[in-house]
Amino acid sequence: MSIIEEKKGVSSVKVVTANEAVALAVKCAKVDVVGAYPISPQTSIMEYLTKYIETENLSMEIVRVESEHSAMAVAMGASSVGARAFTATASQGLLYMAEMVYWVGGSRLPIVMAITSRAMGAPWILGNEHTDILLPREWGWMVLFPEDNQEVFDTIIQAYRIADKTLIPVVVGLDGFILSHTTMPISIPDQSVIDSFIPKDVPKPYALDISNPFTHGNAVHSNLYLEFRYDIFRTIEESEDLVDQVDKEWEKITGRSYGGVIEEYLLDDAEVAIVIMGASSGDAKQAAKNVREKYGIKAGVIRLRSIRPFPVKRLSRIANNLKAIGVFDRNMSPGLGGMIATEVKFALYDLKNKPLVQSYIGGLGGKDVKIVDFEKIFTELKEIVDGKVGVEKVKWVGLDLAAVDSYFEEV
Amino acid sequence: MIEIKFLGRGGQGAVTAANLIVQASFKEGKFGLAYPSFGAERRGAILNAYARIDQIPINVHQQIYEPDVVVVLDKKILQMTNIIEGLKSGGSVIINTNRIPENLNFDGKLFIVDATRICLDLNLVISGWPVVNTAILGALSKATNIVNINTLVKTIEENWKGEIGKKNSQACLRAYEETYEVVLKNLVRG
Numbered sequence: 001m002s003i004i005e006e007k008k009g010v011s012s013v014k015v016v017t018a019n020e021a022v023a024l025a026v027k028c029a030k031v032d033v034v035g036a037y038p039i040s041p042q043t044s045i046m047e048y049l050t051k052y053i054e055t056e057n058l059s060m061e062i063v064r065v066e067s068e069h070s071a072m073a074v075a076m077g078a079s080s081v082g083a084r085a086f087t088a089t090a091s092q093g094l095l096y097m098a099e100m101v102y103w104v105g106g107s108r109l110p111i112v113m114a115i116t117s118r119a120m121g122a123p124w125i126l127g128n129e130h131t132d133i134l135l136p137r138e139w140g141w142m143v144l145f146p147e148d149n150q151e152v153f154d155t156i157i158q159a160y161r162i163a164d165k166t167l168i169p170v171v172v173g174l175d176g177f178i179l180s181h182t183t184m185p186i187s188i189p190d191q192s193v194i195d196s197f198i199p200k201d202v203p204k205p206y207a208l209d210i211s212n213p214f215t216h217g218n219a220v221h222s223n224l225y226l227e228f229r230y231d232i233f234r235t236i237e238e239s240e241d242l243v244d245q246v247d248k249e250w251e252k253i254t255g256r257s258y259g260g261v262i263e264e265y266l267l268d269d270a271e272v273a274i275v276i277m278g279a280s281s282g283d284a285k286q287a288a289k290n291v292r293e294k295y296g297i298k299a300g301v302i303r304l305r306s307i308r309p310f311p312v313k314r315l316s317r318i319a320n321n322l323k324a325i326g327v328f329d330r331n332m333s334p335g336l337g338g339m340i341a342t343e344v345k346f347a348l349y350d351l352k353n354k355p356l357v358q359s360y361i362g363g364l365g366g367k368d369v370k371i372v373d374f375e376k377i378f379t380e381l382k383e384i385v386d387g388k389v390g391v392e393k394v395k396w397v398g399l400d401l402a403a404v405d406s407y408f409e410e411v
Numbered sequence: 412m413i414e415i416k417f418l419g420r421g422g423q424g425a426v427t428a429a430n431l432i433v434q435a436s437f438k439e440g441k442f443g444l445a446y447p448s449f450g451a452e453r454r455g456a457i458l459n460a461y462a463r464i465d466q467i468p469i470n471v472h473q474q475i476y477e478p479d480v481v482v483v484l485d486k487k488i489l490q491m492t493n494i495i496e497g498l499k500s501g502g503s504v505i506i507n508t509n510r511i512p513e514n515l516n517f518d519g520k521l522f523i524v525d526a527t528r529i530c531l532d533l534n535l536v537i538s539g540w541p542v543v544n545t546a547i548l549g550a551l552s553k554a555t556n557i558v559n560i561n562t563l564v565k566t567i568e569e570n571w572k573g574e575i576g577k578k579n580s581q582a583c584l585r586a587y588e589e590t591y592e593v594v595l596k597n598l599v600r601g
Contacts, residue, residue: 015434148470178472182446183430185437282470370473 011187011254018149018179021186022088022114022172023048025156027058028194029112032083034062035074039093040126041176042116046088068093072100072113079109080216082207084160084200086111090176091118094132098139105140106228107217108206110163111170112156113141117278117330118176119365126177127366130278131331133173134307134339140232142170142239143307145277149184151258155305158246160198165242166235167206173307175279177366182279189254197253240309247305261311263303266292267318270300272381275327275344277304280369284328287374299378304340312347319348322355324381328374328397330363337361337394356384362397373397412465413557414475417547418494419484422454422537424544428482429460431548435558435566442468454540457491464557480555483507484526484543489515505550507543511593522554524590526582533578533585545579549586560587 016024022045026034036046052058063074068089075085089097094115104111115136119129137143142162146155152174159170174180206216220228244260251257265285267273274284281303288299302318302325304311319325325348329338336342341359348354360377363369377397383389415432419425426447433443441464448459461475477497486508488494495504495517502519506512507526515521530541545567552560563583568576 013437015430015437175472178446182444182472183433184444184469185433185442279472283473286471368474370476371471 010193011189013185013187015183015185016149017044017181017183018152018174019044019116019181020048021149021153022156022174023052024186024188025153026086027052027056027060028188028191029086029157029160029198030084030195030200031060031086033074033078033085034060035071035078035085035087036062036064037066037068037071037089037093039068039090039118041118041180042088042090042093042114044180045114045116068097069100072097072104072111075111075113076100076104076107076109079104079111080107080206080208082204085109086113088114088116090116091120091132094135095120098135101136101141102139103217104169105136105232108167108232109169110160110167112159112163113169113171114156115171115173116176116180117173125365128176128178129330129364129366130173130175131339133171134331136171137308137310140168140236142166142168142236142243142309143173144170144243145173145305145307146258147263147279147281147303147305149179149182150186150256152179153186153188154250154254154256154258157194157198158243158250161246162239162242164198164202166239168232168235168239173278179279187254187256193253197250236309238309240306240311240313243306243309243311244314258305259303260314261304261306261309262314262318263301263305264318265301265303267300267302267321269298270322271298272324272326272378272385273300273302273318273322274374274377274381275302275304275325275340277307277340278330280328280330280363283369283371284374287371287378290371291375291378294375295379295382297378297382299381307340310343310347315344315347316351319351319355320353323385324356324358326358326360326377326381328360328362328369328377330361330369332361332364341394356391358384358391359394360397361394362399367398369397412463412469413480413555414478415462415464415480415482415551415557416475416478417460417462417482417484418488418492419458419460419544420454420488421456421458422540422542423484424542425458425460425484428484428544428548429462431544431563431566431570432462432464432551432558434570435548435562436464438562438566439558441466444469444471446472448474454538457488478502480505480551480557482547482551484547486510486512495519503554505547505554505590507547507550516595520554521593521595522550522590523593524550524586526550526586529582529585529589533582535578535582543582546582546586549583549588550590552583553587553590554592560584 526546
């Protein structure tokens with residue numbers, strides 16, 4: 001639950017965009033080095049950070065580079081000697097950065113990166129979509145996905161704690177524009193609270209040291225690579241409890257927690273539920289309330305806060321009590337379905353009493369996803385439970401088929 | 412929950428207006444959320460900004476389709492789009508204009524203010540564009556009382572220190588004084 005309050009000596013309150021919430025969290029995390037290259041909708045994060053450096057005499061160093069590839073290389077270099085590092089990007093920027101993102105994942109460097117989600121070209125597009133945020137889930141990074149500005153701030157802090165503990169870098173994703181540029185009030189804990197939650201003097205076995213020279217990331221033979229990958233696999237797999245635990249510890253000192261890997265909304269008696277992540281979860285929750293009042297449908301929302309680790313344990317426990325799940329993906333795996341739907345099905349396949357799972361794709365490229373869209377999904381899930389309609393491989397939300405037809409006639 | 416839609420043109424400060432109303436409401440113990448609509452932003456292009464205000468925290472992110480209040484920062488927008496589209500029955504429309512708009516008829520209240528004149532008088536002009544956002548907020552306060560004028564003035568002066576803050580708060584106060592309601596004629600209620 002999100003509590004926003006001002007307590008003297010404990011916390012202060014500011015009304016900020018989610019991008020400024022990221023920048024404030026990076027400042028409060030006492031990050032040493034930031035690799036910076038601009039891209040919408042991320043750019044204002046870097047603008048706020050440079051403003052803080054100029055006006056508040058921070059010791060943080062922002063290194064302006066010629067590309068995202070180098071922005072991550074800067075973060076990697078800094079982290080390699082034990083400095084706390086950060087960068088942010090989106091969309092094409094992430095794609096250009098990809099080689100270094102993968103390399104950092106393999107190097108086990110505790111870097112935190114914010115990705116303000118944006119669809120990718122062609123065609124050229126600025127609008128929101130989650131495909132970019134989901135890519136690093138295969139690259140040896142953890143991926144966390146907050147819902148509102150307060151949670152964005154809190155999750156950046158939590159991410160450093162998780163990264164320092166596991167030596168797995170963490171992506172914190174936030175919806176481009178519909179969250180990154182949205183202004184909301186947030187509560188900022190006192191600096192001493194943050195310092196004690198993410199101390200900088202943690203063990204850094206990876207840190208290069210000229211008095212004790214070694215290399216990492218050097219060539220291995222095929223008899224060891226599999227073992228390196230296995231250790232990344234099991235560390236992320238075993239982190240499901242850690243993400244829960246860190247969120248609970250954060251609650252102890254700030255009064256705020258978000259359910260760890262999954263926020264469970266109206267699930268106690270629910271028959272149908274939508275799996276979703278990010279800012280539109282709020283709209284889905286409103287829709288769950290509405291269909292309960294209007295139609296008596298026992299609807300709930302499973303908001304994924306953690307994509308890596310994928311919360312297999314928690315999801316299985318929740319799914320046991322449900323009859324149908326609709327997975328709303330603001331992304332797609334061409335020809336197959338939504339990426340998260342694919343993973344939900346994988347996670348639940350071995351369950352004895354598994355619910356029916358319907359994949360929904362919508363909101364790509366920033367197309368508005370409305371409360372009524374989610375109400376319709378809940379109604380349809382109820383019809384699936386009642387045997388009135390069947391499950392299809394994918395159902396599309398907000399798709400203008402006439403536009404598809406006319407476009408292909410023209411070309 | 413009150414939903415406000417700002418219709419402006421790039422450079423007039425519609426996005427900042429939406430942010431300021433949320434900041435001011437928060438000072439009065441209310442929660443809010445403000446966001447712009449997005450395209451290839453450029454000076455002069457028509458753009459929307461939205462704000463939601465409520466007694467409880469808001470976490471709805473869909474665009475605003477049925478606003479309670481529509482704020483128009485530029486009279487030319489009247490020719491460019493249907494400003495009352497989706498307006499709730501009994502809702503309010505506030506327009507920055509120096510003449511009473513003709514042929515505008517709806518089930519609600521219409522307020523006008525010459526915010527452009529106020530900004531020109533106070534030299535609140537950036538790159539040739541009168542920045543009418545702080546003035547139009549004064550009009551919004553007068554027309555709807557969503558947020559108190561004193562809270563607005565305080566919020567503006569916190570955002571911009573010194574002379575520029577003073578000028579903006581003056582614009583806000585003057586617009587508050589000069590905003591008036593226009594009685595709609597030939598209204599067909601349906």
